[in-house]
Amino acid sequence: MSGPDGLRGAADADADAVRVSVVLPAFNEEATIEGTVRTTVDTLSGFLRDDEFEVIVAEDGCDDRTPEIADRLAREDARVKHFHSDRRLGRGGALEFAFERAAGDTLVYFDTDLATDMRHLEELVARIDRDGYDVATGSRWMPGDEADRPAKRGVPSRGFNLLVRTVLRSDLRDHQCGFKALSRSAFEELRDAVEDEHWFWDTELLVRAQRRGMRVAEFSVDWEPKGDSKVDLVRDVFGMGSQIVRLWWQLSVSPRITRTRTVAAGALLTVAALALMTVYLDPAQVLRAFTEADPVPVAAATLVYVVSWPLRGLRYRDILSELGYDERVGFLTGAVFISQTGNLVFPARAGDAVRAYVVKARRGIPYPTGFASLAAERVFDLLTITAMAGAVLAGLLATDGTGAVATAVSGNVPGVSASAVSTAVQVAAFVGVVAVASLLFIVATARSDTNYVRSVVSRFSQDSYVDYVVGVVEEFAAGVQTVAGTRTSFARVGGVSVLVWTLDVVTALLVLSAFPDAASAMSLTQLVVVGFFAVSVGNLAKVLPLSPGGIGLYEAAFTALVVGLGGVPAAVAFAAAVLDHAVKNVVTVVGGVAAMLGLNVSLTAAVDETEDVDDSEAEAAAEFATDD
Known part of the structure; x- marks a missing residue:
């Protein structure tokens, strides 16, 4: 038996007679x-005939003698099979591969x-084979078991199971x-x-089985820990915790999300965020600030922002060109306009996928390419915005400007000492330096055949669940890699990204300068530094898909x-932030x-179309981006 990516299995036994398949990951x-x-x-021979069972070694990319031993055992005993993978599938992935081929x-x-x-x-076999349960599981935490667990295993296990029962509403104890x-x-x-393909696979299987109304049997077992406890920070804290949240969202939240509800919730959140400002601000003062604003800088800001849009189209053309599609800048600028308008109308950045629909419907560019190009663009946006904010903070740290900032903040915010602010600013500046260094590290990974991310993270975790954590970073790096085929293309797309977001900042600076009280409070240098940082952080706040267009989030941060x-x-x-965003x-x-009129595109139809896109196409997009 053979499978993709070096997967293979030993020859089948008489599959017709086999009732029970035991898989050993x-x-x-x-x-x-x-x-x-x-x-x-x-043990199986004690209650089953020899032709009624098979034992499968699901060997998951081992680099020791396990494959050799498993092959020998399969040759010596027809009841034993060996399924091999050249690459790590993860515990859940190895089980799925074996179960698919089991008899x-x-x-x-x-x-x-x-x-x-x-x-x-x-007893485990009988619960399925005789009693007709769909799923059966042993339990170390039911009354009657004799599991002797040391604290370093028992405490995390009890905490994890409590979270699963509480958050995911499971009736099981272990x-x-x-x-x-x-079955x-x-x-x-x-x-x-x-x-999940790793250690959460067991939990997700049990939770989903219960949600589907399947019969699940849990019975107590005698259990004795073997070997050292493998407490893994990456897997146990970040990995398992994120998977609990992910499954809760999919089972309890996502099914209740409709377009009407998302639009209503986004609008409500926007109104609430802006209304909250009135708790700290006098609306009359805000209105007075608006009336005092000079319209000339505002008009100039509008023109500057208009200029940035053809640059967005130019950047998108360069990204698509790297993927093998040549399109006109004018059409692509319109596609970007439509997708960004969708993000203003619909929360959770639903407009992003609209662009994939537009380029497919009007130019025949496949969905996988559309999604991959969009992912690459988003990566460069995050790279640029984070680099801008981080560079300002790094500059403050390098020039010892943190003290001046601390003095300014303490003078503007009553009750806050300069020393406390100085410490906070220094920490933030250090984080900025780390952020810039991390971005350079990710770019280096994308530009190299060596997977630096995996090699570094693996130093802290040897567990297979590290694949899940590293995969998030690798997906980000893949977006860079999509357009980093040559140094020229990388520099071109990166350079245009810097121009796009610099014009975004210049727009905000012009709006801010339109307010006399703002212009008089800061020197030109302060205006530029504060403006770059405020706009960068404000745009990073908009990354959270909580409200349409990030309205409220941007204003608060700015x-x-x-x-x-x-x-x-x-x-x-606040008035400047609102006007800038407006x-x-x-x-x-x-x-x-x-653009919608010119291209004859309906925004609602585009959203409906992208909601129906098959998951396999989205996965193909991710693979496409990685392969490129």
């Missing part, structure tokens, strides 16, 4: 795998360390006991639904920084409406 188990296989075969209707798996007493194996079974039909129904760093009155800073949004909407 194995990674570098050369010291124990032979004893585990023989113990498993002997039995009852699918069993347990940890190869045999921590669970094997006398429970017959979700991670490596001693489970399920063939249950596996076929759940296999595509379970997304106002806080202009008041704190520039000494501008709060009402004036100028940009009006230009975006006008351009978006014109």
Whole structure:
């Protein structure tokens, strides 16, 4: 038997007679795998005929002698099979691969360390094969078990299971006991639904089975820990925690999200964010600031922002060109206008996917390419914005400007000492330096054949779940790699990105200079430094897909920084933030409406179309970006 990417399995036995398939997920188990296989075969022989079961070693990209031992065992005993993968699939991935090719209707798996007493194996099989349960699992935390767990294992385990029961509304007491079974039909129904491929696979399987109304049996087992506890910060804290949140969102929140609800929630959040400002600001002062604003700099700001849009189209043309598609800048500028208008109308950045629809519907560019190009553009946006904010902070640290900033902030914010602010600014400046260094590191990874990210993170975690964590960073780097095929293309796209966001900052500076109280409070140098930082942080706040166009988030971040760093009155800073954002949004909407009329595109139809895009196309986009 063979499979993709170097996956292979030993020859099948008489599949018609096999009732029970036991899978042993194995990674570098050369010291124990032979004893585990023989113990498993002997235990199964005690209550099943020899032709009614098979034992499968799901060997997951081992780099020790496990494959060699598994091959020998398969040759010596027809009841034993060996499924091999050249690359790491993760624990869940290895189990899925083996289950897909297993012959039995009852699918069993347990940890190869045999921590669970094997006398429970017959009961585990019987729960599926005889009693008709869909899923069965052993439990170390039910009354009647005898699991002797040291504190370094028991405390995290109890905490994790409590979170799963509370957040994911599971009725089970133990979700991670490596001693489970399920029916063939249950596996076929759940296999595509379970997304995790690593250690959370067990938990997700059990939770999704319960949500679908399947019969799940949990019974107590005798369990004795074997070997050292593998407490892994990356996997146990960040990995498992993020997966609990992800599954909660998918099961409890996402099904209730409709377009009407998202638009209403986004509008409500926007109104609430702006209304909250009235708690700290006098609306009369804000209105007075508006009336005192000079319209000439505002008009200049509008023109500057209009100029930035053809540059966005030019950048998008260069990105698509690297993916093999040559289009006119005018058409692509219109596509960008439409997608950004969608982001103003719909929350959660739903407009981003609209662009993939526009280029597909009007130019025949496939969805995977559209999504990959959009991902690359977003990566360069984040690179540029973060670099701008980080560079300002790094400059403050290098020139010892943190003291001046601390003095200014303490003078503008009553009750805050200069020393406390100085410490905070120094920490923020250090974070800025780290952010810039991290961006350079990611770019280096994207430009190199060596995977620096994985090699560095692997120093802190050797667990297979590190693949999940590193994958997030690698996906980001893949966006850079998509357009970093040559140094020239990387420099061109990066350079245009800097121009785009510099014009965004210049727009805000011109708007800010239109307010007399703001212009008098800061020197030209302060105006530039504060403006770059405030706009950069404000745009980073907009990355959170909480409100349409980031309205409220941008104003809050911009106002806080202009008041704190520039000494501008709060009402004036808020008025400037609102006017700056309004100028940009009006230009975006006008351009978006014109583009929709010119290209005959309906925004609502585009959103409907992209909601129906198959997940496989989105996955293909990610793979496409990585391959390029």
